[in-house]
Amino acid sequence: MIFGRIKPVDAIIRTAEKKALVRSLGLGQLVLLGVGATIGTGIFVLTAAAAQKAGPGMLLSFVIAGSICALAALCYSELAAMVPVSGSAYTYSYAVIGELLAWMVGWALVLEYAVSASAVSVGWSGYFMGLLESITGFALPQALSRGPVWSMNGVLPSLDFSHGVINLPAFLIALAVTSLLVLGTRESARFNAIFVVVKIAALTAFIALTIPVLDTGNFSPFAPNGWFGTGGAHGFGIVGAAASIFFAYIGFDAVSTAAEETKNPQRNVPLALIGSLAICTVFYVAVAAGAIGAMGAQPVPGPDGAAVMPGSAGFVEACLLPANREALVCSNEALAHVLRAINWPVVGNALGLIANLALPSVVLMMMYGQTRIFFVMARDGLLPEKLARIHPRFGTPHVVTMVTGVFVATVAAVLPIGQLADISNSGTLFAFFMVAVAVLVLRIREPGRKRPFRVPFVWIVAPASIGGCLFLFANLPVDAQLVLPIWGGIGLIIYFLYGYRRSHVGRGLAEIHERDADARPHLKDIA
Template identity: 40%
Template sequence: MRTKPVDRIVAEGGQGEGGELKRTMSLLQLTLFSVGATLGTGIFVVLGEAVPLAGPAVVLSFVLAAVTALFSALSYAELAGTIPVSGSSYSYAYATLGELVAWVCGWCLLLEYAVSVSAVSVGWGSYLNEFFDAAFGFTIPAEISNPPGDGGLVNVPAVIVVLFATFLLLRGTSESATANTVMVFLKIGVLLFFCAVAFTAMHSGNLTPFAPMGWAGISAAGSKVFFSYIGFDAASTAGEEAKNPRRDLPMAIMLSLAIVTAVYVLVGLAAVGAMHWQEFDLSGSEASLARVLDEATGRTWPSMILSLGAVIAIASVVLTVMYGQTRILFAMSRDGLVPQVFQKVSPGRRVPVANTVIVAAFISVLAAVIPLGRLVDATSIGTLFAFALVSVGVIVLRRTRPDLPRSFRTPLYPLTPLLGVALCLYLMVGLGGVTWIVFALWSAAGLVAYFLYGRRHSRLAGGSAGKGAP
């Protein structure tokens, strides 16, 4: 239950074994990092699975998920401005709820980031096939483009996009942020193009009945599409590489959430307006938006443009979420809870090279062999748990350290963080029993790892793992 003092967490910010991280990221880059990690994850990949659950009311499901994310985002904004370091909710939990809870939070974040990247990589491969089919009339053989269980042996395209993101991350943070900025603007342009084409094929009859499954369907789809809001906290993982973290981190988190919510609602409305919700049976392909354009227009060129844009733009999700995971592992390693190799910084590039390579290898294996549906739900439950802990952390830190300077304060305290916890738990309940079993097994494995390694090597407890680190 030992907590790490906030002053010590902040003082150690940026420091790793062999060097320190470099502060290069502006408010625009931080905002687009969060947008890049969020926008596309659900709308490009999961919409086809959510529409059959809620019908046209899937638009309200996005709003429900957005409100849940908003309460969590307000808590994130306060803690990011108060504790501007790389560890995101792991570091916030360490300062407020104790080492064991922080470990569980960090362990859940590993599930969130690794699995979400893997899921998006699977979707990337589907859009690559859609583009090849529309442009050249051929597709990559299922044996090497689908995971086992989906008619394939190994998903090679998913591995390729992970390797591309790894290459950018190893070149440096500034270069990664610049590449992400270009990809995010491209992604927004592609989604606006989708809306422009889909709205021309819109039929009011497709929107009735609006909520055929009632509130239960809206809620179930909300639990599913919450996956599409994972990533708005990506800016909080860049606390040690932001130029002005206390000012920019809270602003970046709130701006990114506003941008992605507006785009999601617009795209969701355009999709269900252009194609009847009962036709959203897109089994065998995660490229749901491209299929909407095919069905709505009867032509191939709109879906070809969308698929090409998605191929390029979804890579930004892989890039930014992989970045977030490496920085959380960096913070955990600095605390001694995971091996030292994860905090070693390259003197030249000022990035954690070994950390990035290990993460890339792990994600590549997941993306290559696990089907998308299993990945989505496992990601959502780990994320919701971490978000709930952040909201609790705001309450604890307000009570234990009211003197800390806060560049942003959560409005309507304590109602806002309490609602954040309640909504996260509500959406967690909406996930399936198998997902809960996976979450329980993952958490149990994390506890075993903590008591076998983390507890004995903790720097806060005077362990040996952190020796030599600043």
């Protein structure tokens, strides 16, 4: 039976130990990894999209999304401490719920990591073009700096190329990061931790410069689109913004993918998960308050006066009006734009430069995360082992990296950041949902198993995490909701055509001797 294909926790741990990755990451490195993977496009760019949906009420959106992430982090912590191996939610689901649902979780994680990398690439593009124009006055034509506008026309998407054709900078940065991952990642090791510190310093400077000029009048009206949108609009309001801004937090689960390379993972993984999430939440709320107070964050209405979704044709047209061009919600480089607006242009340009330097490291982490998920799925026989083939010279999984890179670059070239974030969220919410379910199932099935970290009040926290994920998913835009079942359907076809027959568990192989697992670049090389 499909649902009976469960790989026992002990077998998973033995499998990983056959070719175990070097346990070299300490607590400090893990926290830096979580903060570095989390603080990125979400706060640097999505602040504008959240303001378009919720206005100043996006402050509560950050709190709602962070609270639901905290519940998920607790569930992740229990499983990561029990099963300290690579694979994140995919591995946990395999150990508890079975192969089919584990495959679906792994397939959803592919959607999370790949589309996240595309979104960060688009975010980098906005800051790059903004900095270039601010310093030199040069700007790429819209046809080369913005992708087409996508909208749903019945069951099929329609494209509007009148405001853009391809986001060339986003396309090129994704390919550049792909090349770095193929050639080797040791060269970036010394810079990534520095980038984390620099990003935190930049956000601290932003807070210090905006809070003194805070105008409480900019917080009114606080919720112009209400809690759930007005006039029947779906995906708007404080809750709709929370569903989108959830993207700003999802990097924290990259910590759990590093469990196999962590010293004392039973202690350090839970602490790093919760610690990195707490640090990011404090910064997000403070930065959002500074941006709102400094220049306001009211949504711009569409041509008919109704609320318009960020990235839509109506939104683009509204932002082209002279009265709206300087609005926060219309900026592709929100934080730098705020600093320039309050007469700190040099600091604004410096922040833009920092974003240009730091965001590619987030792209790298997201793409690396996907190759790790592919690697573990191939290790279990659910994908061809050739996908994890190691390059004889560079020592990297070049095949899966190049496939991932082309996909990421193509998607980044044609979709706006708001849609990319919502699509990524749909996959992430499904994975978080399954992790919370797995915690409850394992508590019932194996109550006596050693749990180095236990979710407190598990029968409240885990169901709350499940309900929170469903709640945010229900408030995503409809097109983002539709992506998950379509993507899942494609995954099921692949599973039944290949994975079901080739699965090691299905063939009775309890342990797998992975070839060249120790030849893969370790996460410490990019963390």
